[in-house]
Amino acid sequence: MVEQSSDVFMSGTDRAAIRRNGAGPTATDTEKKLAEVLADVVSVENVPPDSHFFDDLGANSLVMAQFCARVRKRSDLPSASMKDIYRHPTIRSLAAALADVPPAPADSTLPTSLSAANPAQDPVTPASTQHYVLCGTIQLLIFLGYSFVTGLVTARGYEWVATGSGLVDIYLRSLLFGGIGFVVLCVFPVIAKWILIGRWRPREFPVWGLSYLRFWLVKVLLHANPMIFFIGNPLYVLYLRALGARIGKGVTILSHSVPVCTDLLTIGAGTVIRKDSFFLCYRAHAGRIQTGRITLGRDVFIGEKTVLDIDTSMGDGAQLGHASALYSGQMIPDGEQRHGCPAEPTKIDYVRVAPARCGTPRRAWFGLVTLLQLFLVYIPLTVGGVYMLFTEVPALGRRLGPDAPEITSWELPIDALAVSLTLFFGFVVVGLAVLFTLPRLMNLAIKPDKVYPLYGFHYATQRAVARITNLKFFAWLFGDSSYIVHYLRGLGYDLSHVEQTGSNFGTEVQHETPYLISVGSGTMVADGLSIVNADFSSTSFRVSRTTIGPRNFLGNNIAYPAGGKTGENCLLATKVMIPLDGEVREGVGLLGSPCFEIPRSVERDSRFDHLRTGDELRRSLAAKNRYNIRTMAFFLFVRWLHTFVLTALGLVSVGLYGVVGHVVIAAYLAISLAFTALYFVLVERCVMSFRALRPQLRSIYDPYFWRHERLWKVPDHYLDAFNGTPFKNVIWRLLGVRMGSRVFDDGCYMTERTLTTVGDDCTLNAGSKIQCHSQEDGTFKSDRTTLGVGCTLGVGAHVHYGVTMNDGAVLAPDSFLMKGEEVPPNAWWGGNPAAEMPDAHDQARGVRSAWAPGTASASDAATTAM
Numbered sequence: 001m002v003e004q005s006s007d008v009f010m011s012g013t014d015r016a017a018i019r020r021n022g023a024g025p026t027a028t029d030t031e032k033k034l035a036e037v038l039a040d041v042v043s044v045e046n047v048p049p050d051s052h053f054f055d056d057l058g059a060n061s062l063v064m065a066q067f068c069a070r071v072r073k074r075s076d077l078p079s080a081s082m083k084d085i086y087r088h089p090t091i092r093s094l095a096a097a098l099a100d101v102p103p104a105p106a107d108s109t110l111p112t113s114l115s116a117a118n119p120a121q122d123p124v125t126p127a128s129t130q131h132y133v134l135c136g137t138i139q140l141l142i143f144l145g146y147s148f149v150t151g152l153v154t155a156r157g158y159e160w161v162a163t164g165s166g167l168v169d170i171y172l173r174s175l176l177f178g179g180i181g182f183v184v185l186c187v188f189p190v191i192a193k194w195i196l197i198g199r200w201r202p203r204e205f206p207v208w209g210l211s212y213l214r215f216w217l218v219k220v221l222l223h224a225n226p227m228i229f230f231i232g233n234p235l236y237v238l239y240l241r242a243l244g245a246r247i248g249k250g251v252t253i254l255s256h257s258v259p260v261c262t263d264l265l266t267i268g269a270g271t272v273i274r275k276d277s278f279f280l281c282y283r284a285h286a287g288r289i290q291t292g293r294i295t296l297g298r299d300v301f302i303g304e305k306t307v308l309d310i311d312t313s314m315g316d317g318a319q320l321g322h323a324s325a326l327y328s329g330q331m332i333p334d335g336e337q338r339h340g341c342p343a344e345p346t347k348i349d350y351v352r353v354a355p356a357r358c359g360t361p362r363r364a365w366f367g368l369v370t371l372l373q374l375f376l377v378y379i380p381l382t383v384g385g386v387y388m389l390f391t392e393v394p395a396l397g398r399r400l401g402p403d404a405p406e407i408t409s410w411e412l413p414i415d416a417l418a419v420s421l422t423l424f425f426g427f428v429v430v431g432l433a434v435l436f437t438l439p440r441l442m443n444l445a446i447k448p449d450k451v452y453p454l455y456g457f458h459y460a461t462q463r464a465v466a467r468i469t470n471l472k473f474f475a476w477l478f479g480d481s482s483y484i485v486h487y488l489r490g491l492g493y494d495l496s497h498v499e500q501t502g503s504n505f506g507t508e509v510q511h512e513t514p515y516l517i518s519v520g521s522g523t524m525v526a527d528g529l530s531i532v533n534a535d536f537s538s539t540s541f542r543v544s545r546t547t548i549g550p551r552n553f554l555g556n557n558i559a560y561p562a563g564g565k566t567g568e569n570c571l572l573a574t575k576v577m578i579p580l581d582g583e584v585r586e587g588v589g590l591l592g593s594p595c596f597e598i599p600r601s602v603e604r605d606s607r608f609d610h611l612r613t614g615d616e617l618r619r620s621l622a623a624k625n626r627y628n629i630r631t632m633a634f635f636l637f638v639r640w641l642h643t644f645v646l647t648a649l650g651l652v653s654v655g656l657y658g659v660v661g662h663v664v665i666a667a668y669l670a671i672s673l674a675f676t677a678l679y680f681v682l683v684e685r686c687v688m689s690f691r692a693l694r695p696q697l698r699s700i701y702d703p704y705f706w707r708h709e710r711l712w713k714v715p716d717h718y719l720d721a722f723n724g725t726p727f728k729n730v731i732w733r734l735l736g737v738r739m740g741s742r743v744f745d746d747g748c749y750m751t752e753r754t755l756t757t758v759g760d761d762c763t764l765n766a767g768s769k770i771q772c773h774s775q776e777d778g779t780f781k782s783d784r785t786t787l788g789v790g791c792t793l794g795v796g797a798h799v800h801y802g803v804t805m806n807d808g809a810v811l812a813p814d815s816f817l818m819k820g821e822e823v824p825p826n827a828w829w830g831g832n833p834a835a836e837m838p839d840a841h842d843q844a845r846g847v848r849s850a851w852a853p854g855t856a857s858a859s860d861a862a863t864t865a866m
Contacts, residue, residue: 030095033077038091041067049092053085054599062802065820072824072836081835082818086591086598126287126761126790127208132742135208136726142217144670151665155657157181161387170387171380178379182226189221190242193262199244200261200281202311204290207744207763215282215289216724219260231256232463233370234363234455240265248298249360250538252454255279255302257767261291268298268316270538272351276530276559278795279308283813284746284763285792297334301351304532304559307341307767307796307814319350322532322559323577323593325796325814327830339577340594341814341832348580352563356453356540366455390654393419412655416648424643428636435474436490439465443492443515451542459541462513462534470510477635479507479527480709481628482621494518496550501778502624503700505529507712513543520550520568526775527712528557535562549586553777557769557798566590571600571776575798575816575832592816593832620701627706635713638683645679646672676718681734684714684753692736692754693772695783695802705780708773712751723747723766732758740789748793752782752801759789759807768793772801774819788825812837 035047042057053059059067064085071080078098088094157177164170196214205211222243230236232254237247243262248269255273259265261281273279279302282291292310296302300314303322311328314320318332321339332338339346442461452458469491478487484505485498492514498504499522506527511517512534519525525548533546544562548554552566555574564578571589572578579585579595589598653668687710698705722728728745735753740760748764750756752772758764770793773782783802787793791805794813802820805811809823812830823829828837 030077030099031091033074034071034095035091037070037074037077038067041070047091049095050090053089061818062820065802065818065822069822079836082821082833083592083596083835086596127206127742129742131208132726135213138213139216139725140727144666147666147669148663150669151667152662153181154665155662157383158387161383162391170384174380174383174387175375178383179375182374182379186225186227186239189218189225190239192221193218193243200263200291202264202292204288206288207284208742212289215260219724222258222260225258228256228258230370234367235370238367250358250363252536252538254536259294264291264293264310266293266295268296268300270299271296271302272300272536272538273302274304274306274322274532274536276304277302277306277308278767278813280766280795281310283310283795284744284765285810286790287744287761287763292328299538303339303350304530304561305557305796307794309795309813321346321348321350321577321580322561323575323832325812327812341577341816342812342830344594346581346594350580351535351537353535353537353540353542354451355537356451358453358455358539362453363455366460412651413648416644416651419651420640420644420647423647424640431471432474432490435469435471439468439514440492443513446513446543448516449542449544451540453540454536454538462541462543466512466534469514472508475509476507476713476715477632479505479509480712481632482625483628483632488514492517496521500621501700502621502628503709503775516543516545518545518547520548520552522551523548523553524777525554526556526574529554530559532559532561555774555776556771569600571598573598574771574774574800575814577832591833617701623703624701624706627703628709631706631710631713634710639715642676642679645675649675673718673721677722677731678734680715680718681731684711684735687711687714688736688754693752693782695755696780698780700775700778700780702780708780708782716749719749720747755782755784755801757784757786759787759791761790762787763790763792765793765795765797765813767796768798770799774801783819794830 031049035049038053038057039045039047041063042059044057047057051057053064061082065082068080068082068085071077080094080098084094084097088097161170161173161177164173196218205215227236227239230239232252236253237251240253240259240262241247245259245262245265245267247265247267248271250270251267251273252271253273254275255277256275257278257280259279259281264281265279267273279294281294282289284290290310293313294308294310295313297314297316297318299317301319302308303320303324305323306320307325308320309326309328309330312326313331314326315332315334315336317335319337320326320332320343321337323341324339324343325341326332326338327342330343332343337346337348337350338344339348339350442465445461446452446458446465452462474487475484478484480503482500482502482504485495485500488505488509489495494517496519501524503524505525506529508527509525509529509531511531516533517531531546534541534543546560546562546564548560548564549567549570551569552572553570554560554572555576557575558572558578560572560578561580563580565580565582565584566572566578567584567586569587570585573589573591575593576590576595577593579590585597587600589600590596591598649668649671653664656664687707693708696704696708719728719731722731724744724746726742729739729743732739732745732750732753737750737753738757740758740762742760743758743762743764745764747766748768748770750770750772755772756770770785770787772785773780775781781801785799785801785803787799787805788807788809790808792810793799794811794815796814797811797817798815799805799811799817800819800821803817803822805817805823806825806827808826810828811817811823811834812828814832815830815834816832817823817829817834821834829835830837
């Protein structure tokens with residue numbers, strides 16, 4: 001993400017960034033040996049000890065990552081990380097720092113191990129190919145059986161609703177059938193969990209086995225549960241309690257990450273968990289599923305884009321900031337604040353809104369009103385609307401009657417064409433009209449910086465505005481083009497006087513409200529930006545303006561909160577934690593969590609400079625805009641064609657229903673999923689002309705980059721349906737990933753498939769990402785990334801381009817492995833930016849034992865509050 005080219009402005013000593021391999025040689029000997037290694041890397045005869053790595057030697061971060069990798073392979077040299085390089089950018093200063101700083105004390109409050117297991121004692125558990133194939137076969141049969149039952153119930157319910165006479169009768173039948181169906185869909189996962197699992201307990205078991213099948217089935221049922229639409233509602237908390245979670249009163253959960261092993265989750269009264277946080281109570285590691293407890297006390301705060309690993313604890317009143325992580329064995333004592341990856345002490349108070357009156361009656365009334373709306377309005381309208389659609393639309397209605405045309409008739413494609421065009425382009429036109437008007441009217445009821453209680457009219461309005469304006473389709477359509485600026489302005493963003501680049505924003509940007517966001521001129525934003533312009537406590541919320549300064553560049557996967565201390569001309573690296581204290585940073589880069597300063601300037605190829613100004617910029621931008629229009633039109637056609645085929649299959653199914661019966665509905669569900677996957681795989685390979693990508697260094701005004709951008713627009717949402725199954729690996733291979741055997745993928749995402757290699761028996765956790773490119777300040781770079789045999793990517797981990805993880809290597813949860821890094825075999829790396837993590841086996845065990853169930857105040861708090 002970041003191409004640093006000069007020294008880093010930091011103060012103080014960061015002991016966690018510097019490690020030693022034993023006593024080591026003297027500083028002078030170390031200087032000579034480091035200079036020899038660097039001279040070999042940069043291909044010069046000698047390196048003066050006071051020469052600046054970037055300014056004098058012309059090195060970049062990729063070159064210095066190679067230097068660090070070679071240093072780590074030398075047993076006679078202390079280990080160095082990229083953070084050390086940024087802090088000490090000469091051989092002399094680096095050697096002195098590595099020689100003088102002692103190892104971290106054994107009683108450090110920051111565990112540096114992922115778990116209570118030494119990597120040497122925790123080898124990968126390879127599954128047999130027979131178990132792998134058998135597991136996939138059973139998963140397929142379960143899906144087909146579920147589809148069959150769904151088809152049977154749907155068909156019988158529709159037939160019963162269709163026998164009604166009159167509007168009132170149809171409404172009542174729709175209410176009864178839809179209401180019973182909703183209750184069954186919600187209750188069935190609870191019953192299945194208690195029958196298949198009972199109570200979850202801390203344990204581990206291999207993937208692809210019988211225990212894993214039971215685990216997977218419960219996980220899939222929870223993710224397919226309609227109760228996930230009630231996240232942010234007190235009803236969702238009640239549902240988690242029904243699944244076995246110990247949750248106190250007044251808890252607010254805003255994250256869509258559904259905890260699976262719910263009996264291992266304890267949340268005390270008054271706790272707030274913000275969106276995009278992972279608290280799964282399980283993880284996959286070295287070919288095994290490990291379950292463990294997560295214990296949160298009373299009045300705990302969990303920020304956005306955080307990860308809580310298994311066996312973690314937070315005491316009463318503890319806080320974990322945005323873009324932070326607790327590693328297994330870590331705990332936060334009562335009343336203390338932590339942030340960073342892994343979390344470390346801070347004085348920042350992340351609860352930034354005053355409390356309001358919000359008691360149990362208010363929460364109960366809000367939940368009751370939600371249920372009344374659901375059962376009296378939404379469900380009857382949905383079920384009855386489907387019935388009316390089939391009866392009132394001629395293209396559909398005549399296929400249900402006795403005189404229905406044959407499925408081989410020429411009328412079928414005509415009907416499918418008419419229905420799909422109406423539905424798809426009607427959604428596009430009406431959707432834009434609604435997006436630009438309805439939320440603006442609703443937003444009139446919410447005043448900036450005013451504190452409102454939760455679970456009332458204003459809270460419901462704010463949540464509705466957020467849901468509507470965060471619709472992903474239009475950001476996907478307009479993103480990575482000049483037209484995203486007009487779309488965001490239409491939503492309500494204040495974008496000042498925009499300096500068009502043709503790539504001002506990516507395809508993924510979200511917010512709490514679009515009407516309190518200001519972005520300065522000349523700022524460029526990559527994918528994954530979450531603008532945190534609403535603050536929540538357990539009883540109240542407040543929306544506030546968030547301002548991103550001019551001439552900034554924001555990397556991938558950033559949570560930018562209101563009150564962020566960044567100003568003009570900043571480079572914010574991928575997964576950086578935005579500072580909320582100190583002076584406003586200007587003219588610098590920020591990297592890591594917690595962040596530290598790096599140079600704002602990036603190394604640019606001079607051959608691109610002429611494309612960034614004057615007439616050349618205007619010509620290049622105009623050409624890119626024309627290309628982007630063709631890209632948008634192409635993908636609208638691609639998605640409409642997908643809709644058309646599914647519509648045609650639906651009409652065929654309707655025509656066959658009288659012959660085959662409800663089986664045809666199950667077949668339609670299965671065929672639709674298979675077709676969707678194969679269709680978009682074919683689209684992506686066609687976009688690539690069936691060729692593999694190659695490493696690149698290009699301007700964003702190079703036509704190659706415009707073609708590459710098209711890859712990012714190929715829909716891939718269907719991939720989530722295959723998480724945790726062998727079929728995910730099949731799809732990755734079809735997309736061009738060099739995928740090994742028996743890889744366990746629980747929800748990893750890969751941006752450039754043909755540049756990615758994943759070895760046999762790797763374990764890829766939920767929320768992890770392999771990104772084989774970067775785009776910063778108008779320069780696009782890509783390179784290959786390779787994971788060796790048996791590697792593990794933790795929950796939410798991010799791997800950049802040009803990276804090699806050797807066999808058996810582990811990357812901790814929420815870590816950011818920077819470009820060009822090489823992780824040695826069987827090494828454990830973690831942090832943001834990631835670095836080697838010395839073994840803290842005994843320390844992690846000690847912390848885990850100290851916070852065993854029943855001994856933590858957090859556990860006691862939740863129990864007494866229930």
